[in-house]
Amino acid sequence: MKHRCLKSRNRKRTLYLHIGIPKTASTWLQSNVFSKLHHLHYLDCSKNTMFRDIEDLSAKQRSLGNIFSRSIRIWEKFGDTIFEDLIGDQQAWLKNDQDLLISDERIGRQGSRSTLLADHFREMKQKAGDWGFERIHLICMIRRQDHWLASHYAQMSDRNPQAGQEDFKKLIRNITSPYRFRYGFGMLLEYNELYDQLSDAYGDSNLLMLPYEELKQTPAAFLESLLGRLGTPSETIEHILDETSGTKKNVRSEQDVWQLRNKRKRVAGIPLPKWIFTGGEKTIKLMPEYTQQVFECYSAGNRELALKTGLNLEEHGYFGPGSSSKNP
Structure with a gap:
């Protein structure tokens, strides 16, 4: 009714x-x-x-x-x-x-x-x-895709017994591989595609897309x-x-280094208190080659998004290292 x-x-x-x-x-x-x-x-x-x-x-x-x-x-x-x-x-x-x-x-x-x-x-x-x-x-x-991946990895690290630099490198490789996660989980970071779908549903005037970096800067x-x-x-x-x-704000990185969370031990599937944790690496570093891999996948879409929205994504590094909007 x-x-x-x-x-x-x-x-x-x-x-x-x-x-x-x-x-x-x-x-x-x-x-x-x-x-x-x-x-x-x-x-x-x-x-x-x-x-x-x-x-x-x-x-x-x-x-x-x-x-x-x-x-x-x-x-x-x-x-x-x-x-x-x-x-x-x-x-x-x-x-x-x-x-x-x-x-x-x-x-x-x-x-x-x-x-x-x-x-x-x-x-x-x-x-x-x-x-x-x-x-x-x-x-x-x-959020800039390479930084998002590092932050996401760090947040989830307490659940990952393999958490560390080599495992983070593996994640970057999987996210950027068309045969692994690129067209699955990796589509979460395809902001241009997301913008197209959402604006088609409600119209450009009813969609506000804001970069996380603007909040920080x-x-x-x-x-x-x-x-x-x-x-x-x-x-x-x-x-x-x-x-x-x-x-x-909640910031866990400095100079492209992210702090990992303490890995919690489990006994019979039950997590022990947080103060009991395993050893291992305490940080990961977002290496330049990782960033390059990420933007080989996402920079073209980011450029299109910048043109559609007027957002200054180049200023925030969304076009990848050493690039500019005038020289793709």
């Missing part, structure tokens, strides 16, 4: 989806920025109670990330149930005049299957209209761009800028 007639406001109501892929400061944004926004309704990594298989439970039942890994038919059959699980009673929500912001980096993990992700967004848009949303805006964070300009897209009142923007000025 449709409820569009219950909407009684003059402005268009918007659903904002922050789908920044992992390792792009999502946790920092959720804690220090999005949680301070009171002009809209904010959901931080919302959980569902609908699905209970092993994958859902291991992902802490995060709503949209788990839903987007399923068939798009789910929106036709359970679309209202999904929205009710997210924001409650439909008629009560329709009487509410707030926009909605959902931030969940698990959504972005589906970027390795960007066609399926875009199809989900199309289906979600159809159902969102019944819940009072006339527009959906996507906010997608990206020019945080004020980054936050003003992000908060402006969210329709944030100017006084709130000023307050957040004041509060976050000088804040140290």
